[in-house]
Amino acid sequence: MDRAVPAPGGRANVSPDVIERLKQVLGETGWSQDPQRLAPKLVEWRDRWSGTTPFLALPGSPAQVAAVVALCAQTGTPITPQGGNTGLVGGQIPQGEILLSTERLRRVRDIDVNDDVIEVEAGATLAAVHEAALAAGRRFPLSLASEGSATIGGLISTNAGGTAVLRYGTMRALVLGLEAVLPDGAIWNGLKRLRKDNTGYDLKQLLIGAEGTLGVITAASLKLFPIPASRAVAMVGVPTPADAVALLRRARDETGGAVEAFELIGRLGVDLACRHLPGVRDPLTGRPAWTVLIEIVAGAPGEAEAALERLLTGALETGLISDAALAQNQAQAHAFWALREGQSAAQKPEGVAWKHDVSVPVSRIAAFIETADAELGERFPGVRVDAFGHVGDGNIHYDVLAPADGDQVAHAAARDGGARLVHDLVVRLGGSISAEHGLGSMKTAEAEGYKSPREVAALRAIRAALDPNRIMNPRVLF
């Protein structure tokens, strides 16, 4: 934890009197000031941001959340809500605010296979939702590496993405209804399970991705899906990112949209995974410059495998791909995915990484990688780029390591300059400087510089309309 620094933004003050009243509201089991209990909630998992709080609220029901927020609203006391503490941009780390954890709100309230809906409390983990869905013969498709810790409330508040967005969309597309405590402490029951509902502005759309600034999500109803009858996974080698995009287009054309995942990993990323992750090896013998993981699903047994084989045979014949390995069983499919999902872990032993979670239009992925590589190489000679991500969404994790045997301290110090270069390019290409992680306290100021003043004014006006005293996660967003 040596490297952790306070997350950006001013330090909040909370009156001792408010804390006493919060204890009354929450009861004996509903709060903590024990430093041991608080510690893991005050540092994010990469040890990058650290925080402080005078009080951890552990409400056991939406009514208790409402009571906490109401008291804070009346007294102008700031609150930072926190789910599984897996965020990467400091949004969940308090700097003196009350810390409100949803960890005791983890009930699966209902699951209905006719509605294809699961209704679940905000503190339930993604893994718990996956499990409950499977037990009912259904599937909740959102999928990302931190599923064992990440909570539904946090995933909604950051509009999480992951590897199945190409087919199922981000969290926004998967939420049918929300229950939330608004910034004045009122409980809003928007827990519908309707696929169509047009009766005025859709309040839940504002709460999704609001990073805890417009209230505390306490429960959600989420869409479930049938389990595909067949699924096939392959890893293939392509010479350039442009070839990967061409392959994606071909795959979507040929399979009529059955592509469920289409992930790209550069040479360095494959090599690092093989070097640092136990049991991981490169299934392709030709050491291609770029590796694509492609997953196809279909409605009948055997169809996905057949479709993927057809696609790869054709692509090999025309020279679009150089090499292909089709997973022969579940274990091999898992091994392919382990190589992809271990990318962040595989970087860690290499030292400091500048992480850029960016998106560009799919048609500009190749231009982005090519130009960013060139501009970075000129300004920061020797840096090593580990670019990987979701080609189908245009979402590239463009991570930059120090030169081999380079100076880690110097690399860390140059981080902001690198980010500026990458983000300027992304915006020139019509992209986003935060594809799926959100802004948190880390990127808010930077994002403001890229937005028009009129848009920022509109976003501020909306926030002020719902939280006039700005008590909800005050350091986060505009």
Added chain:
Amino acid sequence: MDRAVPAPGGRANVSPDVIERLKQVLGETGWSQDPQRLAPKLVEWRDRWSGTTPFLALPGSPAQVAAVVALCAQTGTPITPQGGNTGLVGGQIPQGEILLSTERLRRVRDIDVNDDVIEVEAGATLAAVHEAALAAGRRFPLSLASEGSATIGGLISTNAGGTAVLRYGTMRALVLGLEAVLPDGAIWNGLKRLRKDNTGYDLKQLLIGAEGTLGVITAASLKLFPIPASRAVAMVGVPTPADAVALLRRARDETGGAVEAFELIGRLGVDLACRHLPGVRDPLTGRPAWTVLIEIVAGAPGEAEAALERLLTGALETGLISDAALAQNQAQAHAFWALREGQSAAQKPEGVAWKHDVSVPVSRIAAFIETADAELGERFPGVRVDAFGHVGDGNIHYDVLAPADGDQVAHAAARDGGARLVHDLVVRLGGSISAEHGLGSMKTAEAEGYKSPREVAALRAIRAALDPNRIMNPRVLF
């Protein structure tokens, strides 16, 4: 047009001086006060609502839209925006406001098959977008009966639904970016084409479904999809709506989610279509109480047909369905769809219909229809119910005709009482009183009664934050 009555809400006043200045801004070809030119824009297509306006603005560019809105903002002049005038709830019919038509903004600005995006101006019709997508080997899936007139701006402003929502979602799920003129006249360029973008509240989500109250949408970038390699359509008979829901579940399970449409039509609806629509006939000989139109798609030629045959064979064997007709060719598939899409037209010769565009959770469709039939039958003896709609979305068009040879005037007079009964039931079942048509000026007051005061206050605060003088479509929404 004899029956048309003014849409609800107060009558606006516009100063002659403002009109003169608008003429300057718009140039000779950019406005009209010609009653002949205005007439078709002042009555909705069912002749239910009529309106008035002192001035029709016909801006030829987003900059001209901005100039009109800026002038109106400065002078407190109210505006009603209008697309293809296909709305069913009076939202597009002015009562004295300036009428701003998007009919001259109909350019397809760009189409990119790598991005799977079409960028199009707000006044383009849905049919034009379908055509442009097809020409590029792609598909824009939103589909509804009025596609030849309905415009993209209107479809976004009402978050339109239609028959492909089960698989592709409503318009909200299909919009990647928006360009809009905000209520102060500023042009907001949110025309991104990103699948993932998390940099603060998603302003476009507010504009989608806002029914023109938060600005004027001038262009959009929309998602395109591959054309499925195979597609199969059948009509099947089931004894009850509960059986239809069971069949939907089975179809989704067995095909791994390949069901693209699942539409229900009651006996009366089939009979009316056969009686009143030229060339339409019932493909099922057994006169089932309920008919389901089911469409399945797949990624390879022949797969959809095979999957649908498997499904129907199994369902016939277990007695879940009583009768089935599989379309043998495109023409037959079109004929099946004509029966479904002609439901509104088939009602017209029968006289007055109380139309209810409602949704309930899928698991409650059967309870809804059964209870509504019973309660209506008791209170309005002899009325004939034509219930049809999108089972997969829980969206039922529950339309009520006068008793055979009944008094049309009396039936029209009882409309509000019927709506109250149906809507009360819908809300009891966790449903929505407007699934896909919006509130307009017709349902706003009613919807307010069903929402919590806290939610209405939040929606009003958001509106006031973006349009403090309430000049945008002032009679519509809260």
